[in-house]
Amino acid sequence: QKEVEQNSGPLSVPEGAIASLNCTYSDRGSQSFFWYRQYSGKSPELIMFIYSNGDKEDGRFTAQLNKASQYVSLLIRDSQPSDSATYLCAVEGDSNYQLIWGAGTKLIIKP
Amino acid sequence: EPEVTQTPSHQVTQMGQEVILRCVPISNHLYFYWYRQILGQKVEFLVSFYNNEISEKSEIFDDQFSVERPDGSNFTLKIRSTKLEDSAMYFCATITGRGNYGYTFGSGTRLTVV
Numbered sequence: 001q002k003e004v005e006q007n008s009g010p011l012s013v014p015e016g017a018i019a020s021l022n023c024t025y026s027d028r029g030s031q032s033f034f035w036y037r038q039y040s041g042k043s044p045e046l047i048m049f050i051y052s053n054g055d056k057e058d059g060r061f062t063a064q065l066n067k068a069s070q071y072v073s074l075l076i077r078d079s080q081p082s083d084s085a086t087y088l089c090a091v092e093g094d095s096n097y098q099l100i101w102g103a104g105t106k107l108i109i110k111p
Numbered sequence: 112e113p114e115v116t117q118t119p120s121h122q123v124t125q126m127g128q129e130v131i132l133r134c135v136p137i138s139n140h141l142y143f144y145w146y147r148q149i150l151g152q153k154v155e156f157l158v159s160f161y162n163n164e165i166s167e168k169s170e171i172f173d174d175q176f177s178v179e180r181p182d183g184s185n186f187t188l189k190i191r192s193t194k195l196e197d198s199a200m201y202f203c204a205t206i207t208g209r210g211n212y213g214y215t216f217g218s219g220t221r222l223t224v225v
Contacts, residue, residue: 032211034213036213041200041221042218042219043200043202043216043217043218043219044154044202044214044216045216046213046214046215049211049212049213088154090154092211093156095166095167096142096159096161096166096167097142097159097206097208097211097214098144098156098159098167099154099156099214100156101153101154101155102153103152103153104153
């Protein structure tokens with residue numbers, strides 16, 4: 001059974017600081033990794049995907065992948081109150097682009 | 112930006128009744144999915160659909176569930192005899208199928224079984 005693990009939080013970060021979210025996965029053969037943001041009662045919204053080891057930056061967001069250690073992280077710079085949400089880590093499963101999801105980390109940005 | 116449309120946004124049904132949840136995928140997307148999320152829990156895969164047939168399904172997707180694309184546009188999820196534990200948010204998602212660059216999700220249907 002493939003697993004994706006995240007700390008459920010809540011993670012509380014002051015406005016303007018860097019928020020760091022982490023995720024580990026069980027299948028060493030996994031190739032594709034995704035971060036989604038989900039506001040309460042809403043559908044997940046794609047933030048970033050990453051396939052290669054290292055960092056990938058998009059605006060205030062940086063995804064980091066370390067396949068040897070089987071973790072993927074998301075950094076949010078200059079955190080804003082609107083970043084307060086649950087952040088879901090997802091890893092591509094065996095076939096047909098199916099995703100295996102973590103339970104999500106609740107992030108709270110305090111003004 | 113293209114959207115995945117889901118209807119209804121909220122459905123309340125009595126236990127044992129049939130429900131049909133509807134999704135209109137993005138027109139040039141090839142893979143369609145249903146996921147569900149019970150309140151406070153993980154997103155769970157139900158089924159994937161490609162080329163007008165089921166390509167994969169989870170253990171959750173038992174004989175009470177079915178999917179179809181009746182008119183080439185709508186993609187539906189039917190639950191034949193709802194149970195209390197079917198209460199959840201149901202999300203439709205689609206991707207192009209030309210590489211996985213992340214799903215486009217619909218806004219979801221909140222199903223409440225009473």
